[in-house]
Amino acid sequence: MDVLLRRWATxxxxxxxxxxxxxLCLFEVDSVAYxxxxxGVLLVLPLVSLAWRNRWPAPVAVVVLGTVxxxxxxxxxQYGPQLTLLATVLAVYTVAAQLSGRAAVLIGVVTxxxxxxxxxxxxxxxxxxxxxxxxxxxxxxxxxxxxNRTLAAAAVARAAAQLVARQEQETQEALGRERDRxxxxxxxxxxHAVSLMVVQAGAERLALGSTLPRTSAALEAVExxxxxxxxxxxxxxxxxxxxxxxxxxxxxxxxxxxxxLAERVQxxxxxxxxxxxxxxxxVPPGVGLSAYRMVQEALTNVVKHAPGRPxxxxxxxxxxxxxxxxxxxxxxxxxxxxxGRGLVGISERAALHGGVAVAGPREGAWVVxxxxxxxxxxxxxx
Amino acid sequence: xxxxxxVAEDQALVRAGFVSMLRSDPGLEVVGxxxxxxxxxxxxxxxxxxxxxxxxxxxxxxxxxxxxxxxDELPDIRVLVLTTFGDDATVVDALHxxxxxxxxxxxxxxxxLAAVHAVGAGEAPARPxxxxxxxxxxxxxxxxxxxxPAAGPIDRARAxxxxxPCPGVIQR
Numbered sequence: 001m002d003v004l005l006r007r008w009a010t011x012x013x014x015x016x017x018x019x020x021x022x023x024l025c026l027f028e029v030d031s032v033a034y035x036x037x038x039x040g041v042l043l044v045l046p047l048v049s050l051a052w053r054n055r056w057p058a059p060v061a062v063v064v065l066g067t068v069x070x071x072x073x074x075x076x077x078q079y080g081p082q083l084t085l086l087a088t089v090l091a092v093y094t095v096a097a098q099l100s101g102r103a104a105v106l107i108g109v110v111t112x113x114x115x116x117x118x119x120x121x122x123x124x125x126x127x128x129x130x131x132x133x134x135x136x137x138x139x140x141x142x143x144x145x146x147x148n149r150t151l152a153a154a155a156v157a158r159a160a161a162q163l164v165a166r167q168e169q170e171t172q173e174a175l176g177r178e179r180d181r182x183x184x185x186x187x188x189x190x191x192h193a194v195s196l197m198v199v200q201a202g203a204e205r206l207a208l209g210s211t212l213p214r215t216s217a218a219l220e221a222v223e224x225x226x227x228x229x230x231x232x233x234x235x236x237x238x239x240x241x242x243x244x245x246x247x248x249x250x251x252x253x254x255x256x257x258x259x260x261l262a263e264r265v266q267x268x269x270x271x272x273x274x275x276x277x278x279x280x281x282x283v284p285p286g287v288g289l290s291a292y293r294m295v296q297e298a299l300t301n302v303v304k305h306a307p308g309r310p311x312x313x314x315x316x317x318x319x320x321x322x323x324x325x326x327x328x329x330x331x332x333x334x335x336x337x338x339x340g341r342g343l344v345g346i347s348e349r350a351a352l353h354g355g356v357a358v359a360g361p362r363e364g365a366w367v368v369x370x371x372x373x374x375x376x377x378x379x380x381x382x
Numbered sequence: 383x384x385x386x387x388x389v390a391e392d393q394a395l396v397r398a399g400f401v402s403m404l405r406s407d408p409g410l411e412v413v414g415x416x417x418x419x420x421x422x423x424x425x426x427x428x429x430x431x432x433x434x435x436x437x438x439x440x441x442x443x444x445x446x447x448x449x450x451x452x453x454d455e456l457p458d459i460r461v462l463v464l465t466t467f468g469d470d471a472t473v474v475d476a477l478h479x480x481x482x483x484x485x486x487x488x489x490x491x492x493x494x495l496a497a498v499h500a501v502g503a504g505e506a507p508a509r510p511x512x513x514x515x516x517x518x519x520x521x522x523x524x525x526x527x528x529x530x531p532a533a534g535p536i537d538r539a540r541a542x543x544x545x546x547p548c549p550g551v552i553q554r
Contacts, residue, residue: 196396198487203399223488250441251392
């Protein structure tokens with residue numbers, strides 16, 4: 001905690017301050033009667049030492065106050081020039097602002113004693129003891145106050161940073177879970193395709209019997225490779241599965257299931273207009289599944305943030321891509337935009353298939369648009 | 383005497399593959415095929431086969447729910463459940479629902495036929511080949527370790543119900 005304070009404070013020696021005070025001193029030197037070079041040194045030394053007040057606050061304070069006492073002892077009856085008072089105030093302030101705990105108490109007592117000693121040594125009867133106490137007390141109190149404020153501000157900043165870090169972590173975890181879910185489903189699609197290959201190869205091999213032994217051997221090889229692949233896929237799925245998950249009992253959805261999805265959403269209270277065109281059956285199962293999931297996620301968002309409002313869903317399967325658009329008019333009173341996490345799946349799946357997805361307000365409506373290319377940019381497992 | 387079979391599987395090409403394998407055996411006769419659980423139930427009620435091969439994952443009614451219905455309504459039909467994966471929960475649910483056996487879809491055709499015969503004859507549960515077999519046995523051992531009445535031959539005793547309810551067809 002002190003590190004923050006220390007690092008900031010000790011980054012630069014306070015050279016400009018010290019140099020400025022020495023320069024001022026040279027101007028003032030005529031206004032004070034000095035009897036000896038010793039007095040000159042006793043005057044300049046504390047000012048110069050102030051250059052290191054942040055780095056070594058305690059030694060500097062002792063030097064400054066010590067020279068004040070010595071000066072008073074050397075020439076009693078005179079308080080030094082105002083610069084000396086200023087140096088004293090600065091030294092005491094710096095100690096109060098920088099030190100903590102036992103060191104602060106010790107140096108506080110030492111500096112108070114020195115200030116008192118300086119006052120006594122001056123033996124100026126007119127002024128009461130009030131002055132030295134003020135000369136020490138005011139900078140000390142100010143120093144402690146500044147210190148507490150700085151530490152409190154640092155604590156608040158740290159807490160804020162921790163909160164931001166935790167939120168970031170939670171977002172990452174949610175993203176990770178969504179990615180796992182997407183990966184699970186796509187592995188599922190692959191596993192079903194491989195199963196199909198193994199069954200077809202096995203059925204044909206059985207049908208051939210002992211005729212065409214080379215073809216049988218080839219089919220046997222296909223089956224064996226397929227079984228190997230399925231074993232690996234099962235391991236992958238076990239890894240990707242959430243602890244409380246089990247194999248879903250329903251077939252994975254495809255674009256052909258969009259009408260029943262629309263019906264369910266409609267039954268939940270939001271009127272849905274579904275427009276589908278193009279060769280849906282030509283869409284590969286992985287892309288079809290992702291497209292369905294994106295529409296599902298967009299619809300879930302609408303039901304959550306704008307319940308009861310009509311939604312228009314357009315899905316169009318072209319020769320090279322599948323286009324998706326989910327649009328609903330924005331409520332007249334703008335509501336909360338939401339955490340943004342609701343559309344994670346959409347952007348993740350779009351990225352996965354090498355496509356794009358955007359969501360945002362347009363012409364008074366909230367529009368979610370996505371395009372999934374049909375030619376995979378990343379080769380999928382055959 | 384030939385065993386009469388009904389095959390329920392939603393992927394048409396997979397179903398065709400199974401039917402082809404089964405038809406290559408003179409001791410087996412496929413009397414009906416279905417692509418979803420409701421159609422399958424209709425066929426089973428009408429045709430009353432000896433053995434039903436049911437895919438776990440089917441639209442409308444899934445294979446495990448269908449098995450439960452059969453255990454109640456048509457207990458003479460023996461059920462062989464088929465799946466792409468063989469996770470514990472699914473196997474346990476299938477056996478609890480009253481299935482006589484559980485097979486992975488990529489089982490060797492020879493093993494599939496042997497399993498159908500075994501189940502049809504009311505024998506001990508089918509032994510799917512390789513990984514499916516190991517998974518099946520491992521699950522049975524785990525069940526036995528939990529002192530459930532499933533260590534011996536699985537018969538269609540009505541059990542307490544599945545360990546962890548898995549989402550059915552309706553909830554996606």
